Amino acid sequence: KNEVEQSPQNLTAQEGEFITINCSYSVGISALHWLQQHPGGGIVSLFMLSSGKKKHGRLIATINIQEKHSSLHITASHPRDSAVYICATTSGGGADGLTFGKGTHLIIQP
Amino acid sequence: DTAVSQTPKYLVTQMGNDKSIKCEQNLGHDTMYWYKQDSKKFLKIMFSYNNKELIINETVPNRFSPKSPDKAHLNLHINSLELGDSAVYFCASSLTRTAQYFGPGTRLLVL
Numbered sequence: 001k002n003e004v005e006q007s008p009q010n011l012t013a014q015e016g017e018f019i020t021i022n023c024s025y026s027v028g029i030s031a032l033h034w035l036q037q038h039p040g041g042g043i044v045s046l047f048m049l050s051s052g053k054k055k056h057g058r059l060i061a062t063i064n065i066q067e068k069h070s071s072l073h074i075t076a077s078h079p080r081d082s083a084v085y086i087c088a089t090t091s092g093g094g095a096d097g098l099t100f101g102k103g104t105h106l107i108i109q110p
Numbered sequence: 111d112t113a114v115s116q117t118p119k120y121l122v123t124q125m126g127n128d129k130s131i132k133c134e135q136n137l138g139h140d141t142m143y144w145y146k147q148d149s150k151k152f153l154k155i156m157f158s159y160n161n162k163e164l165i166i167n168e169t170v171p172n173r174f175s176p177k178s179p180d181k182a183h184l185n186l187h188i189n190s191l192e193l194g195d196s197a198v199y200f201c202a203s204s205l206t207r208t209a210q211y212f213g214p215g216t217r218l219l220v221l
Contacts, residue, residue, distance in 0.1 A: 098153075
């Protein structure tokens with residue numbers, strides 16, 4: 001059974017700072033997902049990756065399969081980035097649900 | 111033009127009642143899921159389903175059952191509701207092995 005650990009649990013930063021959120025997992029996976037949950041509760045998928053690096057706007061996600069570790073970076077952070085960021089994994093089956101970390105609560109202060 | 115929709119958005123009910131939450135997706139996805147987010151905001155898979163297999167998380171009580179009338183719908187039926195069932199329930203969908211799209215959630219409160 002996969003265990004997904006995230007750090008930090010809470011992060012407060014100033015606008016413009018470079019943000020890093022880390023995720024580690026315990027067993028082999030088919031893909032790693034980064035999700036964003038807004039204060040209103042909605043959940044949005046940011047990235048799904050199985051190797052290397054992906055970039056979307058100011059967000060960058062990387063994964064190291066050998067070390068079972070992924071990072072989510074936010075460049076030039078903005079108060080609208082304030083949300084809970086959740087790491088999750090899938091293990092390969094055709095109808096395979098996500099196994100979630102506990103989330104990182106990010107607050108960006110103006 | 112909602113991609114994944116859930117009804118109702120809020121559900122307040124008494125212990126012991128039976129209730130259903132509906133989920134529909136208009137994305138043409140082949141796999142649908144139900145997740146539970148508890149009071150500590152931790153998300154956990156309950157069911158995942160495509161036309162070939164139903165995967166049930168072994169920790170889910172058999173009072174919970176998914177019903178899929180067609181590929182676009184996966185409804186969640188809950189019998190004999192208990193206080194501990196109070197949570198936010200999210201439906202999601204995806205094509206096999208791709209990113210998942212989440213519904214807005216259904217906030218269930220059992221009194």
